Amino acid sequence: MRAVLGIDVGATWTRALLVDRDGRVLDRVKVRTSDNPLRDIAERVAGWNFDAVGIGSIGPLDLRSGWVEGTPNAPSRRFPLVEPLRRFGKPIVAANDCVAAVWGEHVFRYAGIRNMVYVTVSTGVGAGAIINGTLLLGKDGNAHELGHAVIDFRARRRCRCGGRGHLEAFVGGANICDVYREVAGESVREPAEIFERYRRGIEAAERFVDLWLDALAAGLATVAAAYDPELMIIGGAVALGNWDLLSRELPRRLREYLSVREPAIVRASFGDDEVAVGAAALAYKTPESLQEFGYPRL
Numbered sequence: 692m693r694a695v696l697g698i699d700v701g702a703t704w705t706r707a708l709l710v711d712r713d714g715r716v717l718d719r720v721k722v723r724t725s726d727n728p729l730r731d732i733a734e735r736v737a738g739w740n741f742d743a744v745g746i747g748s749i750g751p752l753d754l755r756s757g758w759v760e761g762t763p764n765a766p767s768r769r770f771p772l773v774e775p776l777r778r779f780g781k782p783i784v785a786a787n788d789c790v791a792a793v794w795g796e797h798v799f800r801y802a803g804i805r806n807m808v809y810v811t812v813s814t815g816v817g818a819g820a821i822i823n824g825t826l827l828l829g830k831d832g833n834a835h836e837l838g839h840a841v842i843d844f845r846a847r848r849r850c851r852c853g854g855r856g857h858l859e860a861f862v863g864g865a866n867i868c869d870v871y872r873e874v875a876g877e878s879v880r881e882p883a884e885i886f887e888r889y890r891r892g893i894e895a896a897e898r899f900v901d902l903w904l905d906a907l908a909a910g911l912a913t914v915a916a917a918y919d920p921e922l923m924i925i926g927g928a929v930a931l932g933n934w935d936l937l938s939r940e941l942p943r944r945l946r947e948y949l950s951v952r953e954p955a956i957v958r959a960s961f962g963d964d965e966v967a968v969g970a971a972a973l974a975y976k977t978p979e980s981l982q983e984f985g986y987p988r989l
């Protein structure tokens with residue numbers, strides 16, 4: 692295979708990259724996510740030359756049907772992942788976005804590491820894991836939805852999924868303005884404002900950031916307890932936009948909660964392309980080798 696198509700379906704944007712064997716991006720397109728985002732991408736990449744297709748998507752997924760089913764934030768709650776791309780007659784593989792991301796890191800950056808997790812801190816919080824060299828999927832492709840790990844069982848705060856006290860409800864970009872109002876007693880319009888106020892030394896923002904870092908560390912300790920990884924890769928817009936803060940504060944706070952030997956913590960390698968590059972890395976696998984991970988044939 693000379694090049695593959697790697698697609699990232701997000702709640703707001705859908706990206707497609709043409710990616711070569713070495714992870715180099717040869718071409719790219721980005722569209723606003725519609726009620727049928729893969730149909731839109733299929734039209735935009737019709738002139739591209741690729742040998743396989745990988746899709747990393749917001750979930751939940753049904754890997755057997757090849758559909759997203761019941762996603763809370765996209766324009767449509769359900770849409771097809773696979774069917775709109777069948778016209779190209781190439782092999783297609785789909786995965787949860789963080790599952791794709793961890794595979795991309797494994798293939799293109801950390802080939803020697805057999806136990807690693809990827810955690811995104813973005814609008815929501817999610818994880819992908821490779822344990823003993825195997826990419827973990829779950830029965831429908833929705834394993835390790837660890838944004839919904841409970842970090843405060845007495846909390847009244849509800850997550851967008853409906854459950855109480857979840858990690859995402861405290862640290863996800865969609866929730867932190869609400870948490871900030873409760874903790875700091877003042878309102879902001881977007882997460883970036885909170886961190887900007889923190890950097891200006893505003894006491895209320897410092898109080899919030901202290902809570903946010905502890906909540907994130909507690910969540911990451913839960914991830915570490917579940918998987919015992921050597922390497923923990925952190926991505927997502929909220930984390931990457933505040934990497935100075937995370938790299939300085941996280942290891943020390945994580946140690947307070949850890950039960951296992953401390954993993955190395957690094958930032959995600961591919962920025963906005965993280966999921967699409969990971970999807971491309973999956974597309975380079977043969978259908979037979981995907982079945983070893985428990986993939987159904989699509």
Ligand SMILES: [Zn+2]
Nearest residue numbers: 839850852857
């Ligand atoms: Zn939840």
